[in-house]
Amino acid sequence: MNLLDRLRLTWAKRKQARDIDRHGWSGVYVGDYHSAPSWAYTIGFDETLDHPELVAFDLPKASANELFWRGFEALRKGDFVIEDGLQAAVTETRCVWRKVHHDHTSEWLTLACMRRFDRTGMRTGLEAFQFVLSDAAGRLPWDDGYDERLRHLQPALWEPPT
Secondary structure, X not given: OOHHHHHHHHHHHHHHHHHHHHHOOEEEEEOOOOOOOOEEEEEOHHHHOOOOEEEEEOOOHHHHHHHHHHHHHHHHHOOOOOOOOOEEOOOOOOEEEEEOOXXXXXXXXXXXXXXXXXXXXXXXXXXXXXXXXXXXXXXXXXXOOOOHHHHHHOOOOOOOOO
């Protein structure tokens, strides 16, 4: 890692720490949202709420941010529970929460894993839930007839890596 990359990483970690101190969590937004995959995930749910982090694909940054804010506040108040396979009632579209397979967290939630290691010294154990979107017909990726043109936009992190 060159000096510029180390400086960027240090800056990102400091910003995340400030956000977590102020708000209880921070968001990471990856990609340009013009090419796949683009995704967003949380850092801080693990330490602030003792709850798995959240990850979402193919949502505009503002939508992902709103999803995370709503989720954080509802979880903090005890008004909300996230379980594997539970339908998410935050949109009119059919969406489901899926538990991320542990072998995917270090690849897709890199900065959350780094924060966990910095805090606990543990490289494993970070858990997350993926917000899974349906296609225009309301079919989820595991349903018959799912629009295959969308599959690359939303990797199936709930499945073990191949």
